[in-house]
Amino acid sequence: MPAKRLSVVVTRRLPEAVETRMTELFDVTLRDPDTRMSRDELAAAMRAADVLVPCVTDQIDANLLAQAGDRLRLIANYGAGVDHIDVATARQRGILVSNTPGVLSDDTADMAMALILAVLRKMPEGISEMMGGNWQGWSPMAHLGRRVGGRRLGILGMGRIGLAVARRAQAFGMQIHYHNRRRLRPEVEAEVEATYWESLDQMLARVDVLSINCPHTPSTFHLLNARRLKLMKPSAVIVNTSRGEVIDENALVRALKGGELAGAGLDVYEHGVEINPTLRELPSVVLLPHMGSATIEGRVEMGEKVILNIKTFADGHRPPDQVVPGLL
Template structure:
């Protein structure tokens, strides 16, 4: 007699290869629509699942976990960040949590550079002009932006993505600086020709471009606050492809409107998809709808990691990408 297959509930639509493999390996319940589950739907899903596969849009807190019953054993998050899940409460209930680290490193780093160039070279303004049919021809003084070569890039968070951004920025001739909880090992730091700043304030005040590449945790909430934004050089640019909560968005908007900050490229926002409407009005701001990891290759690789975590768990072993409260 074949062993009973795990019941797996997936909260959002995933790429076809991922969904097909989930159906082949497990008793998988897939979504027909890509509509986000409500809070009650998530609780119901947890009650009938051995394994829940949520995404970063699914907020799972302690009160929801308390209603989940005893069946749920693993939350295999489709995404590297797990700030949408109360990992501590899950562990207290004996529910393991896993994620998909490392998959979106290159995709996110590519988007960081794309935003950097879009802001500094005024690409959106040129695109709007062309699409509107308003271009009157080349002019020596039209569409003047700035070079990034030779500029100082300050990276906040020098993990996998921060290092990938640094390698790309090196190729553009940028000078690499960084602030991190811990200084990188010399064998990692030296090839990047990176300068470490123990003081975030001192780094922010001296950079031409700031790139946010750290996770959202209680200690990084509004790490870039009104006071630190005022330390920035007037023409400096800030790029965020990490988590919106790291920047005080209202303070950033005020600084941009007042001309105290040169520009911003944002792929993430403090209140999810509820974007501050004043940001949309600013010509020196480039806004993207959380596209940093949006490549088909990346999404399939994320799904493969989810499947590996579930399969390893089903075989009686610890998921390779298990997340523990102490890692947050």
């Protein structure tokens, strides 16, 4: 008699190829239409399933986990970041958590580089003029941005994505600086000619561009606060493709309005879709709708990792991408 298939609930629509493969392997409940689940719906799903496949829009905290019941055994997150999941509480309740690291590094790094170029070269200003039909022809002093080559790029968080950003920026002639919990191996530093700063404050005072690539954890919440923003040059710009909570968004707005920073390129925001309205009004700011990892290839590869984690778990083994609370 064949083994009973795992019951899997997916909280958002995924690429068709991923959903099809999941349906072949597991007893899957897919999300239709593609809307964010309410807390009540999430609680019901966690009681009904062996495996929950959530994403960044699902806040799975201790109170929600307390409603999960005894059936749920794996939260196979569709995404690398797990700051929306209380991993420690899940572990205490005997629920494993897995994620999808590595597959989005290049896509996110591409977007970080695009934001650096867009902010330094004032691309939105030019696009707005063209789309509005207001262009009167070339002028020597119009849309003057800053040259990318030779700029000092500070990378906050030199993991997979940070290193991918460094490689791209190096090709553009930028000088690479970084701050990280741990210094890279000498051969990796040499590859991108990176300068390590043990002191974040000292690095911030010296860079022209800051790329935020660290995860959101209790220790990184508001890591870029008002005091640290004041350390940066008035000509410096900030790009964030990681998590919005790393920056004190109100302090960032004040710095931009007061001329203490030259610009910002943001793909993520401290309060999700509730963006500080002043950010939309500042011509020096480029805003994107959390699309740093949004490629077809990346989304499919994320799904393949989720499936591998579930299949490995179903076979009685530890998921290859299990998240360990102590390592966050």
